[in-house]
Amino acid sequence: MSAPEHPDLGAVLAPLGASLPELAEATCAQIYAELDSYASISHEALTAAVRRNLDTAMDALRSGTVPHPAQLDGAAQTARERFEAGVPVEEIVRGFRISIALIHERFVDLAVTLGLPAEATVGGVRLMWGVADAFTTRIITEYHALEVDAALRDVHRRAATVRSLLAGEAPAEAHSTLNPTAAYAAIRADIPDAAGSESLRRRLEASGSTPTARAVVVVDGGQCLGLVATTPSVDDVPVGIGPFGRLDDLPRSDRVAQQALALARRLDRTGAQGVDDLGWRLAAASRPDVWRHYAERFLTPLESEPAYAAEILGTLRAWFAAGRSIPRAAEALHVHVNTVRHRLGRFGELTGADLDDPDDLVGALWVAELGAPEPAASGL
Numbered sequence: 402m403s404a405p406e407h408p409d410l411g412a413v414l415a416p417l418g419a420s421l422p423e424l425a426e427a428t429c430a431q432i433y434a435e436l437d438s439y440a441s442i443s444h445e446a447l448t449a450a451v452r453r454n455l456d457t458a459m460d461a462l463r464s465g466t467v468p469h470p471a472q473l474d475g476a477a478q479t480a481r482e483r484f485e486a487g488v489p490v491e492e493i494v495r496g497f498r499i500s501i502a503l504i505h506e507r508f509v510d511l512a513v514t515l516g517l518p519a520e521a522t523v524g525g526v527r528l529m530w531g532v533a534d535a536f537t538t539r540i541i542t543e544y545h546a547l548e549v550d551a552a553l554r555d556v557h558r559r560a561a562t563v564r565s566l567l568a569g570e571a572p573a574e575a576h577s578t579l580n581p582t583a584a585y586a587a588i589r590a591d592i593p594d595a596a597g598s599e600s601l602r603r604r605l606e607a608s609g610s611t612p613t614a615r616a617v618v619v620v621d622g623g624q625c626l627g628l629v630a631t632t633p634s635v636d637d638v639p640v641g642i643g644p645f646g647r648l649d650d651l652p653r654s655d656r657v658a659q660q661a662l663a664l665a666r667r668l669d670r671t672g673a674q675g676v677d678d679l680g681w682r683l684a685a686a687s688r689p690d691v692w693r694h695y696a697e698r699f700l701t702p703l704e705s706e707p708a709y710a711a712e713i714l715g716t717l718r719a720w721f722a723a724g725r726s727i728p729r730a731a732e733a734l735h736v737h738v739n740t741v742r743h744r745l746g747r748f749g750e751l752t753g754a755d756l757d758d759p760d761d762l763v764g765a766l767w768v769a770e771l772g773a774p775e776p777a778a779s780g781l
Contacts, residue, residue: 410462410521413511418459420507425451428500436496438488450479454500457536458529462508465524467531470539480543484551490544494537501533560619563627567655571648583614584645585628587655588673589662590638592623601625601638609633626655632673639665642675660686667771685767689774695764696773702751709747716744717769 428451432439439447453475461467470476476497483493505526512522562578565571567587579585590605592598598620609616609629618627628651632642641662643654657676664686665674676683685692703710716734720741723729727745731738748754754761 410517410525412515413508413517413525414459414462416511417462417504417508421452421455421459424455424500424503424507428455428503431499431503432496435499436488436492438492439496441486442483442488446482450475450482450496451500453479454497454536455504458501458504458532461528461532462525465528467528468535470535470542473536473539476536476539477543480540481547484544484547490541493540493544497536497540498533501529505529556619559617560621563617563619564621566617566628566648567626567651569649569652578615578617579628579648580614580630581648583611583630585614585630585648585651585654586632586645586675587643587651587658588618588625588627588629588633588640589655589658590625590635590640591662591666592620592625593638598625601635604635605629605633605640608635626658628654632675634673636672639671640673641665642673644676657683682770685771692767692771692774695767699748699752699754699764699768700773702753703748705751713744713748713751714769716741717748717765720745721766721769 425448429444429447432447432451457468457473457475479497480490480493484490508525508529509522511517512525517525588605588609590601592601602618602620602625605625605627606616606618606629609618609627609631611630614630616627616629616631616633618625618629629642633640639662641658641660641664643657643661644650646654660683661674661676661679664679664682665671667686668679668682670678703713706713716730719730719733720727723733727738727741731741734741745756748765749756752765754765756762756765
């Protein structure tokens with residue numbers, strides 16, 4: 402936007418330029434009086450910023466052109482300085498509007514006093530408010546970029562802190578974030594949807610905190626991981642949780658949390674899954690050698706009857722779930738009790754298992770619950 406230059410405009414610009422030091426002082430005084438967030442800004446720093454604002458307005462009046470927001474490097478500098486000082490962006494904009502309002506008033510006073518034509522006066526006013534709009538755009542854009550950058554730095558810092566804690570290190574920042582007398586547990590959770598990663602992180606952190614001990618959960622790669630002061634109440638995704646203990650016990654807790662998450666995935670369980678929930682299965686899954694032995698003993702022989710194997714294993718699981726009661730297992734499967742007896746008997750014939758023998762009973766339960774290990778499994 403531009404205003405046609407009037408031959409008498411120079412008569413206004415000269416005294417207006419001469420009044421800039423006075424206007425800068427009046428602007429600073431008004432900003433300090435109206436904006437509490439500027440109390441920590443030194444008079445020297447504020448005066449320098451105000452002078453940049455006033456000079457920008459004067460340059461627009463001299464050239465008859467409103468600068469593009471990208472050209473306002475002074476606005477970007479002000480945004481950075483005030484961001485570092487903790488001044489809200491809306492107050493930075495208000496501070497600039499005060500600058501423009503005062504120079505606008507002085508311009509109009511001089512225009513009236515010196516008889517500047519109305520067309521030139523209106524053009525000058527429009528230029529100054531055009532500068533205000535351009536400045537506002539650049540300030541908000543710059544401030545937002547600074548906020549995003551700070552947020553990313555905070556995310557990386559938090560993630561580094563959590564990784565250090567789970568590795569058995571105690572960074573200095575942890576002492577101001579965590580309650581050293583509280584018990585914490587490590588957690589791990591897969592993120593089902595990248596778009597919902599922050600929502601899951603917040604839910605885990607909020608529900609894993611207590612009034613005296615705050616949880617710390619971060620997004621790291623495709624997982625949420627961290628430490629909680631109480632079991633989080635998140636039921637829609639699998640969450641591995643380790644034992645609660647002191648901060649220096651977190652590496653062990655994290656190992657259990659990782660195993661618990663892998664096992665919860667395998668068993669298609671959601672919600673917090675730890676030692677109390679998974680029990681012997683965690684111990685079993687940590688011994689792939691024994692696991693493979695049982696799989697070879699009680700699963701491989703079923704491959705000779707692949708069409709029947711799923712029914713046998715399903716019946717075996719139902720029988721265990723029913724406390725080894727054939728009638729209750731039959732009821733759960735909606736089959737006759739003799740069908741359950743036949744399938745269990747067939748399992749024994751194919752595998753050589755004696756379900757009255759405690760050792761075979763353990764092996765059969767193991768493979769019924771966990772299936773076969775991955776070919777190269779070493780734990781989970």
